[in-house]
Amino acid sequence: MKLFKSFLPVFLLIAGTQTLSAQFKLAPLPYAYNALEPAIDKQTMEIHYTKHHQGYVTNLNAAVKGTAAEGKTLAQILAVASTYPAAIRNNAGGHYNHSLFWQIMAPKPKPASPEFLKEINANFGTMEKFKAAFADSAAKRFGSGWAWLIVQNGKMKITTTPNQDNPLMDAVAEKGRPILALDVWEHAYYLKYQNKRADYITAWWTVVNWPEVERRYNEVVKK
Numbered sequence: 001m002k003l004f005k006s007f008l009p010v011f012l013l014i015a016g017t018q019t020l021s022a023q024f025k026l027a028p029l030p031y032a033y034n035a036l037e038p039a040i041d042k043q044t045m046e047i048h049y050t051k052h053h054q055g056y057v058t059n060l061n062a063a064v065k066g067t068a069a070e071g072k073t074l075a076q077i078l079a080v081a082s083t084y085p086a087a088i089r090n091n092a093g094g095h096y097n098h099s100l101f102w103q104i105m106a107p108k109p110k111p112a113s114p115e116f117l118k119e120i121n122a123n124f125g126t127m128e129k130f131k132a133a134f135a136d137s138a139a140k141r142f143g144s145g146w147a148w149l150i151v152q153n154g155k156m157k158i159t160t161t162p163n164q165d166n167p168l169m170d171a172v173a174e175k176g177r178p179i180l181a182l183d184v185w186e187h188a189y190y191l192k193y194q195n196k197r198a199d200y201i202t203a204w205w206t207v208v209n210w211p212e213v214e215r216r217y218n219e220v221v222k223k
Contacts, residue, residue, distance in 0.1 A: 056094030082171035093164030106209035150176030
């Protein structure tokens, strides 16, 4: 027992070091699990964040060890995702996609600013037309995947990707900088909405963090 106790602090130190040295980490959720209710329920949010997103991070850290991806940033990996094994591509995409997803939602978010509305109108006619087109794209994404609003050559464009792919990857058809993302995997909504993806999409608009979407848009166009 004494020998075990003497090794315990060393073991904890090593375990802590391994955790700290992980290449990728799960950032804290920017709000409580129940903060987006009723649009997204507490149970779904907690499972989505602690099980699914954490799973992508854990699996990505394991997958990159001993490969050309070890030591590279997430952006560097995504840029040449097609050159890596599926385990790296899928988990890198899952980590990036969810990290963005949490940020572009907020409890009781502010509406889009007049300046950003002008940009939306210039690209889609009206906010209503944009929402309708985005919702239609998200609803028609077959199987699991994501719907995106991206900036492509200075203009906004709606696109979708399967699985955990995203518009930053070299292998996708429509490339660009994502500024808005919607997860349409069933795990994102099934506990509350079952097979009613359209209802989930409609409710999701009430928690879109428009100031964050606008910030990301400005960050792209100013470059």
